[in-house]
Amino acid sequence: KAGVTQTPRYLIKTRGQQVTLSCSPISGHRSVSWYQQTPGQGLQFLFEYFSETQRNKGNFPGRFSGRQFSNSRSEMNVSTLELGDSALYLCASSWAQGTVTGELFFGEGSRLTVL
């Protein structure tokens, strides 16, 4: 079974630009979560999608947004990039049924550098 696939793996942007990151979950997984990982802050939750609906949201500014498509693939977008947005962005998928969600399976991440 293929794992969680994230693209692109690496990208460099400048301040003020925007970026879109993509995530393909494990086949059959309907829940997708996004995290920001930095050395100082650890893993910070961005949002979680289930069946194209945002189910949970973290404490990030509105510049961070996401969506999920009918095939469970997900994208996240960051607009007006700031230097502090440089991080590893992790996507994770899981099975979910009702209010029960299983363990997360992580992708390798998209490493964003903002100059």
Place this chain on the structure above:
Amino acid sequence: AQSVSQHNHHVILSEAASLELGCNYSYGGTVNLFWYVQYPGQHLQLLLKYFSGDPLVKGIKGFEAEFIKSKFSFNLRKPSVQWSDTAEYFCAVRWGAQKLVFGQGTRLTINP
């Protein structure tokens, strides 16, 4: 607010030493508990999980964890570590249908 605390930021041990990494969470209720590991240059992988039942959970690579509800704790243990256990370890907790909250992580260095 929901939070997860890992007591040790960096632990250094010699091979064959015993390991215990602490994890506490902010309050009770129905929780699902996880330990993840991130080996150098690799993605996060699940070590073990607790959903219900026996509070002593066994995971991969000889790791185990004990859920102590009264202490809001889920400590990770391994009786004898190996050099290959060098990695960063993350405790994570989910309350009901809420988001999965991670601790800050513990960097484990095993000296051969």
